[in-house]
Amino acid sequence: DAGVTQSPTHLIKTRGQQVTLRCSPKSGHDTVSWYQQALGQGPQFIFQYYEEEERQRGNFPDRFSGHQFPNYSSELNVNALLLGDSALYLCASSLRDRGFVEQFFGPGTRLTVL
């Protein structure tokens, strides 16, 4: 089992550019959540995708958007990059079911905006 994978590992962009980050969930999982972890901070919830739709969203501007594909993989898109978008972006996957389900995290993509 490969677990949750994310690509790329590192990324450097300049202000105003757009970026796409990718996530493949753990085998058998159908729900993907994205988190932003700024330096020295805990992760903050961006949004969650299930059945190819955004189901929940945190306090992030519309510049942050996402997509989920039929194979459950997901993309996070950020437009008009700001310096403050520099962070580690974590993807977590889980299996939607009744009751508690554990989220499994990937290693993250470190985005640097210059």
Place this chain on the structure above:
Amino acid sequence: AQSVTQLGSHVSVSEGALVLLRCNYSSSVPPYLFWYVQYPNQGLQLLLKYTTGATLVKGINGFEAEFKKSETSFHLTKPSAHMSDAAEYFCAVSDSSGGSNYKLTFGKGTLLTVNP
């Protein structure tokens, strides 16, 4: 809204000493509570969780935590620190009312240093 406060951004202990990392939470509904560990340049790994039932929960690597509703706390402990425990630790809370449709709210983290 939910929130998590981790007391102490940096805790330093000697190898073999007790580890105590503090976490207090705020939640208007019965919470699910978690501790995650993050090693340098890696993602998050779940150490342990509280959902329902026994308030003392045991996790991996000898860690345990106790849910105290009256104190709104979920402190993480380990009787004897090992050098390999050096990492950043995050406490998190989620809303149990949503069932599996939950999001995690994290604290700012506590960096644990273990001295030889």
